[in-house]
Amino acid sequence: MKPLYYFVSATLSIVLSIHVFIFGTAPNHELIAIFIGLWAPTIIAVGIFNTLLGIHDEMCCAHRRIEDRQKGGDEH
Template sequence: MNPMYYFIGATLSILLSIYVFIFGTGGNHELVGIFIGLWAPTIIAIGIFNTLLGIHDEMCCAHRRIEGRQKGDDEQ
């Protein structure tokens, strides 16, 4: 997934949090706004995790190719 989507999601979370915190009408709208604001770091962390998983997969594929060349198993 494109990393920009995670930043857009985090930005929307922060904006929604501010809106609910300031303009909320419920009895505990401040707490709900804070809760929604906590989504932003979670979304960013998921984006970082997915990026690291992609890097790990690329490294594993490259390692297998290198091992295959060393053994003489050219499957091209």
């Protein structure tokens, strides 16, 4: 996923949290708003984790290509 999606999702979480906190009518709407607000750092953390996994996969593929070239050069 693109990093923009994570940023937009976290922003929507914060906006929804503020909306529930201010305009909520449930007896415990403050706690619900805090819970929704905690989604934002979680979403950002998932985005960072997925980005790091992508970088790790690219590094592993590059390392394999280098090893294959070295093995191919030694055989000839």
